[in-house]
Amino acid sequence: MNKHIAVINGDGIGPEVTAQSVRVLNAIAEQFGHEFTYTYCLMGADAIDKTGNPLPDETVEGCLNADAILFGAIGHPKYDNDPTAKVRPEQGLLKLRKSLQLFANIRPVSTYAALEHLSPLKAKQLENVDFVIYRELTGGIYFGEKKVAEDYSEASDLCVYTKTEIERISHLAFKAAQQRRKKLTLVDKANVLESSRLWRKVVQEIAPQYSDVVVDFLFVDNAAMQIILNPKQFDVVLTENMFGDIISDEASVISGSLGLLPSASVGAATALFEPIHGSYPQAAGKDIANPTGSILSAAMMLDHFGLHKEAEVVRAGVNWALANGFVTKDIDPVNYYFTSTIGELISDFVHNRVATDV
Amino acid sequence: MNKHIAVINGDGIGPEVTAQSVRVLNAIAEQFGHEFTYTYCLMGADAIDKTGNPLPDETVEGCLNADAILFGAIGHPKYDNDPTAKVRPEQGLLKLRKSLQLFANIRPVSTYAALEHLSPLKAKQLENVDFVIYRELTGGIYFGEKKVAEDYSEASDLCVYTKTEIERISHLAFKAAQQRRKKLTLVDKANVLESSRLWRKVVQEIAPQYSDVVVDFLFVDNAAMQIILNPKQFDVVLTENMFGDIISDEASVISGSLGLLPSASVGAATALFEPIHGSYPQAAGKDIANPTGSILSAAMMLDHFGLHKEAEVVRAGVNWALANGFVTKDIDPVNYYFTSTIGELISDFVHNRVATDV
Numbered sequence A, B: 001m002n003k004h005i006a007v008i009n010g011d012g013i014g015p016e017v018t019a020q021s022v023r024v025l026n027a028i029a030e031q032f033g034h035e036f037t038y039t040y041c042l043m044g045a046d047a048i049d050k051t052g053n054p055l056p057d058e059t060v061e062g063c064l065n066a067d068a069i070l071f072g073a074i075g076h077p078k079y080d081n082d083p084t085a086k087v088r089p090e091q092g093l094l095k096l097r098k099s100l101q102l103f104a105n106i107r108p109v110s111t112y113a114a115l116e117h118l119s120p121l122k123a124k125q126l127e128n129v130d131f132v133i134y135r136e137l138t139g140g141i142y143f144g145e146k147k148v149a150e151d152y153s154e155a156s157d158l159c160v161y162t163k164t165e166i167e168r169i170s171h172l173a174f175k176a177a178q179q180r181r182k183k184l185t186l187v188d189k190a191n192v193l194e195s196s197r198l199w200r201k202v203v204q205e206i207a208p209q210y211s212d213v214v215v216d217f218l219f220v221d222n223a224a225m226q227i228i229l230n231p232k233q234f235d236v237v238l239t240e241n242m243f244g245d246i247i248s249d250e251a252s253v254i255s256g257s258l259g260l261l262p263s264a265s266v267g268a269a270t271a272l273f274e275p276i277h278g279s280y281p282q283a284a285g286k287d288i289a290n291p292t293g294s295i296l297s298a299a300m301m302l303d304h305f306g307l308h309k310e311a312e313v314v315r316a317g318v319n320w321a322l323a324n325g326f327v328t329k330d331i332d333p334v335n336y337y338f339t340s341t342i343g344e345l346i347s348d349f350v351h352n353r354v355a356t357d358v
């Protein structure tokens, strides 16, 4: 298979973690006889420094012409601490999401025995946790009409959803459930909100098209409890933008490390794959960042290409590294390996594993 | 001090847990030389059965004439399972909240060493957790204008806040912080929502009136993480209605048992005190329900009367019972005590403790 990938290193630790993903992707390509080519594009503080623009036109074009986008991280303190800055790194990502109409943010949540000591939850809660959150990303109250009275006596935000917006992400979530344990949980507040009642109605209407998927419904306040009490009950969680923001961040802490968590954003055009962690500028250039979130994002990209076996091999490599103590400083501050070493070890695993299998 | 208390037993386990609170209040009255009188009022399924109305006029009147309301729980399965039911028990509570303009819901969250085994969080996370959430209860998106298109192509909910609504609960929260560890955390989403920016503005304007209180701000998605990762950082948490619904339910699970958690709802007229647990109809009449949530609600009522020493004695009684294994079946299914025994033991503690002190 030939695939063309737009690579956006971005800021901070973005370049170093992304480099390890490319290395792993190259190992996959070599072992499975695929050809992956890469176009490097600028975005964020890096792009501002080089072009004055956080999202140059060539980046949008490069992304639209690619089969997928691998993205590192965005943000730099020199912009955060300057309230007068007219251009900000984050604008690049927001504009790119808009250009690509990335309406679904997909976040898998899994736990690893090797990270139990880092999780705030007890081991009992962490067993067999393996779910994925489908968060609507372009609608709802974050994008609805905003008003504030001139005298600041009142302010409002409107939460709007159209049937079309709900349908398109619901189909993605149902299809994902079919590939997984065949359970979909809609998180809403349908006992109170009209927009939530529309979500529930649309999901109920679509459900018969996916008759092998069991659908259930959970109010968002209850979901916030269940994610801590019994996270293994979930398979695919579908929800609107703001609820997804809250519960996906809540869910991200249960694995014990943000450094491991991948994500995908899918829309009308090219899909984008990125670790959920930020640019972590303090660690930049030190070869100590955890490349696992990026490498698992690359695995999600392989799944997106339909290369499920390849994705599984990458995930097996990550599991193998974790289980054998090949981890970065954030996981084990005493016996740790460098970013590049982890990338090399997982690439080697891919080569060896596939060579042994064949 | 003479105080007149309206008691609403309500449904399910409501009567039995409330009876233990009254017993403890009577012990306090006797030991400290107060006079507490009680008017019993009907609400919920109990009121429907007896009068056809989930909130009879006499109940509203009784509550308005009282110094405080002690409430048990509401809800009965015979109404839950009957979608044709025109009157529902829960309507009683919603109407009462409205009649009393209860705009602030107050929920303390603390952890107990004796319950560590029941918490989903590790012991490390549970140490020194002691905070209280002030949730706005009558504004925001739950009460804003709701619309749905006739063809169900679109639906919306409006989140509105006025400065006045924000100010009145903020003053309560600041005053609470002054009585505690002098820290107030506003949870909002001011990076995205106009209504949140108004919350932040109003809180910043009020802050100088409480110069001994340190104020900080947390986005709600981050708050959902911090409640699990590091709950001891919080003292008073102030937030709008929906964020409060989500984070107070999330926070309620960290102690290990919903049966222990009290709450208060405060407004323009009489304040209401109730355990956060529901009517738990399966346990009704068996003398096995946990009365601690109700007893700690009675302690909040004593604080509300300005009887802080008395409230402390009640809390000390609850701590003593927990620490000595005097717990109900929900906490220890093997060696457990009856609801009425716990109430009796805590009353005895009040008598003995105060007698020893004097």
Ligand SMILES: [Mg+2]
Pocket (backbone or CB within 6 Å): A245, A246, A249, B221, B222
């Ligand atoms: Mg977030």
Ligand SMILES: [Mg+2]
Pocket (backbone or CB within 6 Å): A221, A222, B245, B246, B249
């Ligand atoms: Mg709730």
